[in-house]
Amino acid sequence: MPPHPHRPQQLAGQVFRGSDAVRRGLLSRHHLRGASWVRLRQDVYADARLDRDHALACRAVLLRMPPGTLIAGPSAAYLHGVEHAADFTDDVHVLLPATIRADSQPGVRVHHAPIADFSRGLPVPAGAATAGGPRAGAPVGRGPEAGGLGPARSGASPTATTLLSTDVGGAPLAVGPSDKATLTRTPDPRRPSGLAGAPLPPEPTRPPGPPPRTGPAACAWETAVWSDPVRAVGIVDGLLRIGAVSRSGLAAEAARNAGRPGGRRASWVFGLTDGCAQSPPESHLRVRLMFAGLPRPVAQHPIRVSTGLLLHPDLAWPDFRVAVEYDGQWHADPDRMHLDRRGLNQLVEAGWLVLHVTGRRLRQEFPALVREIRAALVARGWRP
Numbered sequence: 001m002p003p004h005p006h007r008p009q010q011l012a013g014q015v016f017r018g019s020d021a022v023r024r025g026l027l028s029r030h031h032l033r034g035a036s037w038v039r040l041r042q043d044v045y046a047d048a049r050l051d052r053d054h055a056l057a058c059r060a061v062l063l064r065m066p067p068g069t070l071i072a073g074p075s076a077a078y079l080h081g082v083e084h085a086a087d088f089t090d091d092v093h094v095l096l097p098a099t100i101r102a103d104s105q106p107g108v109r110v111h112h113a114p115i116a117d118f119s120r121g122l123p124v125p126a127g128a129a130t131a132g133g134p135r136a137g138a139p140v141g142r143g144p145e146a147g148g149l150g151p152a153r154s155g156a157s158p159t160a161t162t163l164l165s166t167d168v169g170g171a172p173l174a175v176g177p178s179d180k181a182t183l184t185r186t187p188d189p190r191r192p193s194g195l196a197g198a199p200l201p202p203e204p205t206r207p208p209g210p211p212p213r214t215g216p217a218a219c220a221w222e223t224a225v226w227s228d229p230v231r232a233v234g235i236v237d238g239l240l241r242i243g244a245v246s247r248s249g250l251a252a253e254a255a256r257n258a259g260r261p262g263g264r265r266a267s268w269v270f271g272l273t274d275g276c277a278q279s280p281p282e283s284h285l286r287v288r289l290m291f292a293g294l295p296r297p298v299a300q301h302p303i304r305v306s307t308g309l310l311l312h313p314d315l316a317w318p319d320f321r322v323a324v325e326y327d328g329q330w331h332a333d334p335d336r337m338h339l340d341r342r343g344l345n346q347l348v349e350a351g352w353l354v355l356h357v358t359g360r361r362l363r364q365e366f367p368a369l370v371r372e373i374r375a376a377l378v379a380r381g382w383r384p
Contacts, residue, residue, distance in 0.1 A: 076219035082238035216244040217253040224269035225262030234283040240275025320380035
């Protein structure tokens with residue numbers, strides 16, 4: 001039988017500094033090379049059972065960044081629920097006050113913001129601090145709440161205190177029940193006396209919260225400034241689609257940051273967004289068609305056909321009765337394909353011209369695709 005994996009309870013489900021674990025006697029250097037752990041970065045390890053997603057990459061990066069670091073931009077969008085915003089191998093975007101510098105690391109993009117953006121926060125009782133965490137009033141960035149083995153600080157308050165960071169725009173950091181559970185620490189008799197600074201194993205009913213991150217509106221602004229416009233629109237569309245931010249929230253964020261570098265670019269990107277898109281390729285197709293000189297299409301435009309059915313083609317030009325459908329992976333489902341094709345036939349019966357776009361054509365044959373859609377619009381009366 002294979003040997004039982006050596007996994008101390010204090011490290012189960014955790015991301016940690018290998019040197020800390022060795023110094024505390026939890027593991028040896030030999031143990032760190034075993035199958036129980038995965039090396040994420042220099043001196044940063046994780047329980048090998050954890051999902052290899054961007055959230056894990058963010059937790060690993062925070063362990064080697066200065067206290068007060070916030071996950072930002074596309075990385076923060078991922079943490080807010082936009083799964084296509086980043087994957088495990090993508091660079092992690094972090095934000096620091098302008099006065100703090102961080103060492104260069106592979107796979108990390110460091111950005112800075114005015115110190116005033118980090119000074120606004122929720123009131124914290126004077127002298128209060130989380131056990132093993134930063135002092136009261138300091139942003140959360142490293143220690144047990146970031147998934148690490150931060151050393152216990154002298155003078156830590158034994159009472160439970162919730163310490164919150166803020167987003168770049170000055171709005172409070174989005175914190176849900178699981179976040180508060182993670183950021184709140186109380187003395188626990190299960191903690192071995194010799195491991196005062198080591199994190200407890202996560203409760204089955206209280207999963208670890210996400211790393212400290214900028215708020216949805218702020219990370220939308222950051223994404224618009226830092227990323228390629230087509231990709232940025234897809235990510236901001238995703239934030240709109242899941243309800244993490246509203247169009248009025250985007251407008252307010254753009255107005256608040258109008259004087260900052262990138263302010264005009266962010267406003268322009270926000271103007272290209274449309275939370276009605278059902279997938280990232282639909283967002284990318286819409287924006288790329290506009291960049292190619294075609295009129296702006298309407299996403300998910302409602303069309304009532306003769307049978308009374310209300311259809312919503314992916315993109316439509318209602319004035320010219322031209323529609324475009326993106327055939328994604330879900331079209332491989334026979335039942336879905338049947339319903340979809342029946343609806344599109346009814347659109348044709350109602351006088352609409354329907355064109356189809358596949359992922360391969362979007363990636364490899366885009367110029368030809370533009371010519372076909374342009375010809376359809378011209379045939380229906382559009383004049384470039």
